[in-house]
Amino acid sequence: MISVHEILEEYGIRYYTHGENVASGWVGITCPFCSDRTNHMGINLSEHYFSCWKCNTKGKNFLYVISVISGIKFKDLIKKYPEIEKKIKEGFTGGSVPLFNTYTLLHNMAYEYLLSDFRKFTDQEIHKLEKDYKILFILDGSYSNRLFIPLIEDGYEINFLARSVSGDKLRYINASAAQCVKPLSDCIYGIDFIKTIENADILFLQEGIFDSLKINLTYHHSKCYSIPLFKKILPREFSRNSDLMKLSTHFKKVVILLDYGEISASYKLYSDLKDLIPNLTIFFLPENIKDIGSLSGNEVLEFLHNVKKDVLNE
Ligand SMILES: [Zn+2]
Secondary structure: OOOHHHHHHHOOOOOEOOOOOOOOOEEEEOOOOOOOOOOOEEEEOOOOOEEEOOOOOEEOOOHHHHHHHHOOOHHHHHHHOHHHHHHHHOOOOOOOOOOOOEEOOOOHHHHHHHHOOOOOOOHHHHHHHHHOOOOEEEOOHHHOOEEEEEEEEOOEEEEEEEEEOOOOOOOEEEOOHHHOOOOHHHOOOOHHHHOOOOOEEEEEEEOOHHHHHHHHOOHHHHOEEEEEOOOOOOOHHHHHOHHHHHHHHHEEEEEEOOOOOOHHHHHHHHHHHOOOOOOEEEOOOOOOOOOHHHOOHHHHHHHHHHHHHHHOOO
16 A cells, blocks of 8 residues: 555655654644644544644545645545545445434434524425435434534535534534544535536625525525535635636625624625635625524525625616
């Protein structure tokens, strides 16, 4: 099997096998995700995880770091070194993230949460969440009593969120480095679907997964889709991947729609993206709508109608 060292050498990436910041069983390289100067990005030689001790960027397959440094697509690197990906997938089923013991969303706890006044999903929408978005309820382990919300790219589960339905203070738990292919900050939720969209109305950039789900469930009526920016962090793919920039032209407008009162964060995002996305604009939530994620389907459609009137002059 090809070694981590051989692959690093092939791409001319300088690495350290010992010394400052390098643990035994790892090699250290300069982290491409932060202002690291002293090889804080560790690559585990046997398990192939990567983890930066400085900026905390982590993932399951170090080929992802190689792809960022070299500019070669992650997909192509996986094809080139199938043995690396195969080894990582051993013990995993269905994609790249572990298979939990899960149950359908009809599990009492999940079902009550989704139907509650806080979420207002209908039976039909809950069925869609399970069928189209592959959301399930986790029964066991440290993620028990949480919704399993996978992030999927090219048909593979590359990361996931685990959302508590039981009032746990930690509302979301992210996948650990050992359980994901890419760090969350590099994942674009719904990317496979977005790639199939053409001539749509609005692509929203929102904060939370439920904000986005509420809009995405209306897509066939509204021609609007939404990407969650987990914690207002812009996916790095967004500013790096020119294919994705092209996708923004499949929508009449790209609209920044953060939570109520997030004025300066909205302007910051706007200035980060305005040169990359010519059809970008901001919409500020009115005071009477504090949380899209708590609106019913009909309320979302009414809201989208008003946004379109405003930003598309319809
Ligand atoms: Zn770093």
